[in-house]
Amino acid sequence: MDQETFPGWVARAAGATLEQLGPATLDDLDTAVRVRYSSINYKDALALHGRPGVLRRHPLIAGIDLTGEVLKSRHPRWKAGDAVTLNGAGLGEDLHGGLAGLAAVNGDDLVLVPAQLGPLRAAAIGTAGFTAALSLLALERHGLAPETGPILVTGAGGGVGSVAVALLAAARYEVIAATGRPAELSSQLTALGAAQVLDRASVLSSGKPLGKQRWAGVLDAVGGPVLAGALAGLQHSGVATTCGLAGGAEYPGTVLPFILRGVSLLGIDSVRTPPLRREAAWQRLAQLLDPALLDSVTRVVPLSDAKDAAASLLAGTGTGRTVVDVASA
Known part of the structure; x- marks a missing residue:
């Protein structure tokens, strides 16, 4: 491994280029991983196309996710050959990331790939699905349950939203999916488990601080005016997450929704998630996600196509999950 070269997307302020790299490029961390798969998330799209707000250092290997096998480790939990996955934890932001053939990571942040999912599906879940699971756990810690009432998922056609719809439906929640492309995505979202599909415009704030009480919870993946409108439609004592x-x-x-209806807003950070909460999120994903449904919203592209695949996210036309087959450069 010490002499091996490998391909990787190196991001700089002006954008990313696919380059041949050596192990000396990587950070000095306790666990080396042969990367098999990564995925394309919104942060990756920003970094690959030179948009600000993601990279903390330049140059940096992009990719906030990775799934692969441990090559060697100084960490007591891991041994060569373990199938592992990692989301966030600084990858692709201040640490070299997963859009490359090799990675060096902190063993504390790794999670064993659930046997019922396997590496490709773990990569398809990625940070988007991991964030959806963290959001579900946060809602439930705050007292939400299926009998409480319907849950609104905003940005339902995207990576976080599509996995969230499937997770919530599998957990027996009534899911209301909001998307800016209802005609295009209604059938897909219904297949994932949505009981109702709304045009995002119907969620946007009407200008009034409070609206009709329509849902018991919100899993927001959009922010901005959509989040404001979703909060205005929460039932009394309702809870929302935003990511x-x-x-x-x-x-x-x-x-006003907070002080007149007693609603709560919970922020979801998938980057600095403690190890025990990482494990809990992945256990819930393995328990609830139907592999066939996950496959239905997943496409796989070679490493060389990662930058082009990211463009659709920036254009607002992306949907579902995009896995990058790192071994297929």
């Missing part, structure tokens, strides 16, 4: 900002980082709402 994305594709709709904007600004919150154009008021405090």
Whole structure:
């Protein structure tokens, strides 16, 4: 391994290029992983196309996910040959990431690939599905249950949203899926388990701080005006999680839903997740996700096509999950 070269997407301020790299490029961390798969998330799309807000150092191997086999490790939990996956934990932001043939990572952050999923499906879940599972766990810790009432999922056609719809439906929640492309995605979202599909425009705030009480919980993957509208439609004592900002980082709402209806808003950070919570999220994913449904929203591209595949996310036309077959450069 010490003399081996491998391909990887190296991101700089102006964008990313596919280059041949050596092990000396990698960070000095306790576990070396042969990367088999990565995936394309919104952060990856930003980094690959030179958009600001993701990279903490330059140059940096992109990719906030990886799935593969341990090559060697100084960490007591791991041995050569273990099938592992990792989401966030600084990959592709301040540590070299998963869009390359080799990676060096912190063993504390690794999770064993669930046997019922396997490496390809674990990669398809990726940070998007991991974030959806963290959101579900947060909602439930706050007291939400299927009998409480319907759950709104915003950005339902995207990576987080599509896995969230499937997870919530499998957990017996009534799921209301909101998307900006209802005509195009209604059949897909219904197949994933959505009881109702809404046009995103019907969720947007009408300008009034409070609207009709329509849902018991919200799993928001959009932010901006969509989040404000979703909160305005929460039932009394309802709870929402938020994890994305594709709709904007600004919150154009008021405090009235919080102080007149007693609603709660929980932020979801998938990057610095403690190990025990990582394990819990992956256990829930393995327990609930139907592999066939996951396959239905997954496409696989070679490493060389990663940058092109990311463009659809930036254009707002991406849907489901895109796995990068790193071994197929």
